[in-house]
Amino acid sequence: MADPTYSTLPSPPFDTISRIQYSPTDPNKLLASSWDSTVRFYHAGEPNERPSEQLVKFEHRAAVLTCCFSDASHGFSGGLDATIRHLEMGTEKITTVGSHTDAVSGMVFSDESHALVSGSWDCSLRLWDPRSATPQQANATTPERIYAIDMTNHNIVVAMASRLFSIYDIRNMSTPAQQRESSLKYMTRSLACMADGQGYATASVEGRIAVEYFDPSPATQAKKYAFKCHRHTVDDVDHVYPVNALAFHPVYNTFASAGSDATVSIWDHKVKKRLRQYPKFGNPVGTLAFNCDGTRLAVGVGYNWDLGEKGMHEKPGTEIGIRKLGDEVKPKNWTG
Known part of the structure; x- marks a missing residue:
């Protein structure tokens, strides 16, 4: 029987979906980038x-x-191709903003500063003003390749190789406000900032998620923790999967995680509980995003090369799924 809360979008990318992002103001519009060399609106x-x-x-x-x-x-x-492009939805026009010297691995846009922040495998974090005749406004050198970036309020969190993290203030990109080493033992796979601006969650290739806070005081840092997830025991063997994506709910500040085990879970990090695990997909889930009003969760499903070329032939196909959300994303003690 079909699930009335879940539907898929037509014309999905034909290769791995790298990122999904909802419009900041329209709950029914989204972008999806892919290894098939397209961005679809x-x-x-x-x-x-x-x-x-x-x-x-x-x-x-x-x-x-x-x-x-x-x-x-x-x-x-x-x-x-290391190029930053500006996309106009109405005219379908593409304009080059600038470039890095290696692959662009992450980007976020600050409404308050009207600035784009991009991170790259070239070990740089760059700030752009697309309206300017000289768009590049700042360039920060990072100690390692950048894998992911996210932003909340003025804080830009940068996840890098060698399990390193830097936290920048967008108002002063000359030097990181904080530098940290991951609480997790293995390579960082995903990152998302809390909707309330207090901190962020990060996850590794080894089925763990860490919850971190910006406030460096000992009392706040004592609240950080890590936990195991996206693991399954089959015939007494523990199978561990990468956690490919994280996203915080814009209203409730709960978060979703997606893994190569083809599952998506909702977590309440304040009480350290899983609120829901959705039915398993046919392929790994590589990316996810909540829409701006928190009524839907989009997921990018498709083979992500964890098993090499052999797996590509066993599980072809991709889909972008949209799940209509209910109270399962709301904390148990939510008072509104």
Whole structure:
């Protein structure tokens, strides 16, 4: 029997979906970047209203690793060709903003500063003002390749190789406000900042998530913790999977995690409990995002090369799924 709370979008990318991002103001619009060298802009509507559809497909020269919105009708993308591109949804126009010297691995847009922040495998974090004749405004050198970045309020969290983290204040990019080593023992796979601005969650290739806080005081740092997840015991053997994506709910500050075990879970990090695990997908879940009002969760499902080329032939196909959310994302003690 079909699940009435879950639907898929038409015309998904034909290769691994690298990132999904919802519009900051329209709960029915989203961007999806892919290793098939495209960024796709979708309307994701209710089946009984306007049907879901792909509105625009932006072609790139190489695999696209990341994308983000600046407002409801403009976005940015970056990937293996090291180029930062500005995307106009209405005109389908693509403009080059600038470039790194290696792959662009992460980007976020600050509404308050009207600035794009990009991170790269070239060990740099760059700040761009797309409106300026000279868009690049700042360039910070990082000690390692950047794997992921996210932002909340003025804090930019940068996850790097060698399990390193830097926290920058967007108002002063000359030096990190904090530098940390991961609480997890293995390579960082994903990162997301809390909706309330207090901290962030990070996850590793070894089925663990860590909850961290910005306030360096001993009392606050005593609250940080890590836990095991996305693991399954089969015939007394513990199978451990990478945690590929994290996302915080914009209203409740609970968070979702997605793994190569093809599952998505919702967590209440304040009480250290899992609130829900959704039915298993047919392939790993590589990316996910809540929409701006927190009523839906989008997931990017598809083979992500954890098993090499052999696995690509065993499990072909991708999908972008939209789950309509209920009280399962709400903390048990939520008072509103």
